[in-house]
Amino acid sequence: MTKKKAAVINVALIAALLIALYIMEQILPPTAMVFTVLKKGAIYALVAVSMNLLNGFTGLFSLGQAGFMLLGAYTYGILTIPVEQREFVYQYFDGGIVKFTVPVVVALIAAGAVAAVFAYLIGLPVLRLKSDYLAIATLGFAEIIRAVFQWDKLGPLTNGSNLLRSYPTFQSVLYPFIVSGICIAIIVMLINSTYGRAFKAIRDDEVAAEAMGINLAHHKRMAFIISSFFAGVSGALLAMYQTTIQASMFKSAMTYEILLIVVIGGIGSVTGSCISSFLFIIFSEWILRFLDNDTYIGSFHVPLLRSGFRKVVFSVIIMVIVLFFRKGIMGTREFSVQGICNFFTGKSRKKKAVKGGDSND
Amino acid sequence: MLRIPDLGRDFMEWFSKNLPYLLAGVSVGGQYALIAIGYTMVYGILRLINFAHGDIFMIAGLIMIYASASMPMYVSIPLVLIATVILGFLIERVAYKPLRSAPRMSVMISAIGVSYLLQNLALYITGGLAQQYPAIPWISDTIQVFGASTKRVTVITPVLTIVLVIILVALIKYTKIGMAMRAAAKDFETSQLMGIKINSVISMTFIIGSFLAAVGSLLFFTNYTGVTPTVGAMPGLKAFVAAVFGGIGSIPGAVIGAFIIGICENIIKGMGWTTFSDAFTFALLIIVLIAKPTGLFGEKATDKV
Numbered sequence: 150m151t152k153k154k155a156a157v158i159n160v161a162l163i164a165a166l167l168i169a170l171y172i173m174e175q176i177l178p179p180t181a182m183v184f185t186v187l188k189k190g191a192i193y194a195l196v197a198v199s200m201n202l203l204n205g206f207t208g209l210f211s212l213g214q215a216g217f218m219l220l221g222a223y224t225y226g227i228l229t230i231p232v233e234q235r236e237f238v239y240q241y242f243d244g245g246i247v248k249f250t251v252p253v254v255v256a257l258i259a260a261g262a263v264a265a266v267f268a269y270l271i272g273l274p275v276l277r278l279k280s281d282y283l284a285i286a287t288l289g290f291a292e293i294i295r296a297v298f299q300w301d302k303l304g305p306l307t308n309g310s311n312l313l314r315s316y317p318t319f320q321s322v323l324y325p326f327i328v329s330g331i332c333i334a335i336i337v338m339l340i341n342s343t344y345g346r347a348f349k350a351i352r353d354d355e356v357a358a359e360a361m362g363i364n365l366a367h368h369k370r371m372a373f374i375i376s377s378f379f380a381g382v383s384g385a386l387l388a389m390y391q392t393t394i395q396a397s398m399f400k401s402a403m404t405y406e407i408l409l410i411v412v413i414g415g416i417g418s419v420t421g422s423c424i425s426s427f428l429f430i431i432f433s434e435w436i437l438r439f440l441d442n443d444t445y446i447g448s449f450h451v452p453l454l455r456s457g458f459r460k461v462v463f464s465v466i467i468m469v470i471v472l473f474f475r476k477g478i479m480g481t482r483e484f485s486v487q488g489i490c491n492f493f494t495g496k497s498r499k500k501k502a503v504k505g506g507d508s509n510d
Numbered sequence: 511m512l513r514i515p516d517l518g519r520d521f522m523e524w525f526s527k528n529l530p531y532l533l534a535g536v537s538v539g540g541q542y543a544l545i546a547i548g549y550t551m552v553y554g555i556l557r558l559i560n561f562a563h564g565d566i567f568m569i570a571g572l573i574m575i576y577a578s579a580s581m582p583m584y585v586s587i588p589l590v591l592i593a594t595v596i597l598g599f600l601i602e603r604v605a606y607k608p609l610r611s612a613p614r615m616s617v618m619i620s621a622i623g624v625s626y627l628l629q630n631l632a633l634y635i636t637g638g639l640a641q642q643y644p645a646i647p648w649i650s651d652t653i654q655v656f657g658a659s660t661k662r663v664t665v666i667t668p669v670l671t672i673v674l675v676i677i678l679v680a681l682i683k684y685t686k687i688g689m690a691m692r693a694a695a696k697d698f699e700t701s702q703l704m705g706i707k708i709n710s711v712i713s714m715t716f717i718i719g720s721f722l723a724a725v726g727s728l729l730f731f732t733n734y735t736g737v738t739p740t741v742g743a744m745p746g747l748k749a750f751v752a753a754v755f756g757g758i759g760s761i762p763g764a765v766i767g768a769f770i771i772g773i774c775e776n777i778i779k780g781m782g783w784t785t786f787s788d789a790f791t792f793a794l795l796i797i798v799l800i801a802k803p804t805g806l807f808g809e810k811a812t813d814k815v
Contacts, residue, residue, distance in 0.1 A: 204615075210615060210618070274796055274800050275796065277800060278799055278800075278803075280614065280615075281557075281559050281614070281618060282754070282799055282803075284559070284618070285559065285747075285750060285751070285754070285795065286792070286795060286796050286799065288747070289747070289751075289791070289792025289795055289796070290792065292747075292788060292789070292792060293788070293789040293792050293793070296785050296786065296788055296789050297785070297786075297789065299785065300785040300786075400740075401743065402626075402629070402740070405622050405625070405626055406626075408619065408622060409619075409622070409623065409626070412619050416615075455634075456634075456637065456638075457630070457633050457634035457637065457638065458634055460630040460633060460634065461627070461630050461631055461634045463630070464623070464626050464627040464630045464631075465627065467623055467626065467627075468605065468620075468623045468624070468627055471616075471619055471620050471623045472605065472608055472609070472620065475609075475612065475616055
């Protein structure tokens with residue numbers, strides 16, 4: 150199969166997916182659970198891929214994702230609340246200091262840009278640190294950002310610890326799919342470019358990469374900024390999905406969840422992250438729901454089932470994956486039409502096996 | 511010459527105004543120190559940030575609540591200590607031991623997974639409501655210190671912390687297991703070759719760390735009585751920062767770092783900057799890591815290519 154043919158099939162698959170979603174929206178009621186799952190899944194897919202770019206492809210173990218999502222969400226909210234609504238939203242701060250609105254698309258890009266600018270500034274000191282120190286420092290930064298955004302002196306801008314609301318949101322499930330899809334496509338293109346190869350070289354061996362003439366500081370900074378940009382965009386999408394923004398939502402637990410999604414999908418696999426984010430949302434929001442309800446079989450009261458049990462079972466499943474299936478669903482491989490065809494025809498299995506070798510250290 | 515009495519009086523004024531914060535700072539610092547030791551010892555040997563340590567601290571609080579509901583204090587306090595130690599031991603055996611030869615990142619992810627599991631478990635058991643910590647008699651009595659009224663635990667904490675640290679340092683310096691710990695921290699593989707049973711050394715580290723976290727939780731929750739599933743996260747992170755600040759792997763360093771962080775944090779609260787008291791801790795971490803990555807008392811490590 151030629152490269153061109155594969156591209157055509159990929160485009161056809163994506164178009165088929167979008168059409169299927171569109172038809173589903175026409176048939177099913179808009180409150181159906183499947184739409185909640187799909188919307189949230191698409192948003193989480195974007196942030197998981199952005200985290201994977203950093204953790205899986207560049208080998209920078211950063212835990213600041215929730216902070217950058219917060220920046221994106223707030224930027225989006227602040228820039229798009231209609232002027233006439235501001236008085237009600239910023240009721241304790243005289244309508245706030247921002248007195249204009251921008252179109253949604255501009256606000257989405259601005260959300261990413263603000264996150265990227267902060268990433269640049271944070272990266273200046275933080276990216277000198279290695280592995281676990283980097284993780285703690287970025288986690289700390291996310292916490293600082295959260296505290297600062299709840300500070301009442303910044304109230305005219307951020308509304309203090311009150312909610313931001315009344316900004317434009319999306320109704321159709323196609324919206325997050327298209328935005329996330331475009332962003333993930335850009336990330337994939339980046340990974341396949343010379344930059345992406347440099348990132349992977351840094352991940353595999355920093356010293357060797359530097360010896361080959363890769364500018365470590367520059368490439369690490371680029372990876373950090375780009376990843377934060379897309380985390381910011383996904384933060385804005387999450388804000389649209391949830392219809393309100395509050396800083397207390399973006400806790401480190403959120404970063405942990407995203408990290409676990411990346412791990413389940415396979416560190417270093419874009420399609421793995423996408424698949425696992427949908428699985429994660431489906432399991433946590435939908436399939437395991439029954440564990441939260443008191444259940445009777447005849448007159449027998451099933452023990453243990455009550456509110457919160459779902460999350461316990463869910464975290465046990467995650468622990469099992471982390472301990473026994475360390476490579477996740479996809480390892481470092483990618484899901485592709487080519488791969489499926491090869492799987493069925495049994496062609497070039499050996500080559501794939503070599504390519505799929507473990508390279509995380 | 512004339513200004514000196516003025517300065518003295520200014521200082522006294524500042525001192526008496528900030529005394530409650532200073533006392534709270536010393537007390538919180540001691541509690542952070544007890545948690546920080548667990549971090550620094552585990553990191554020293556395994557090079558692992560035990561993200562679940564803060565949650566072990568939280569679970570110790572919950573055990574105390576449920577134990578004291580049905581048992582008298584003199585049974586429930588030892589029970590808390592023993593149960594927490596068992597928990598720490600089991601976590602190491604189940605979640606970290608199978609990953610001994612795996613990349614460091616996998617172990618860290620496993621630690622995050624354990625933390626997630628413990629928090630969800632606590633959420634399930636408590637039903638998400640903040641649980642009221644029981645008042646432990648004697649240490650939660652109110653007393654007067656230099657005219658400021660405070661709970662007795664405020665004074666006990668630093669003393670108890672220092673006593674425990676002295677015992678621990680003696681243990682590490684003069685006993686066989688302590689020597690094994692130092693050897694493992696110095697060079698993991700070589701110590702194995704020298705016949706040190708590395709698994710029992712690591713288990714011992716987790717046992718000591720969990721024991722001190724349990725003591726810390728007894729003291730901490732006497733002051734801050736609401737136990738929620740996420741209550742351990744922040745003290746845990748701060749204790750880790752304290753460990754890094756003091757030089758990771760060094761026990762006296764962790765203790766001094768914890769006291770400094772506890773005191774600074776409470777003085778910042780006293781100045782009305784409560785929003786930034788958490789931010790300060792992390793800003794300190796970044797400054798330390800950039801200016802002196804080995805911390806106050808850390809040993810310089812060189813990476814060989």
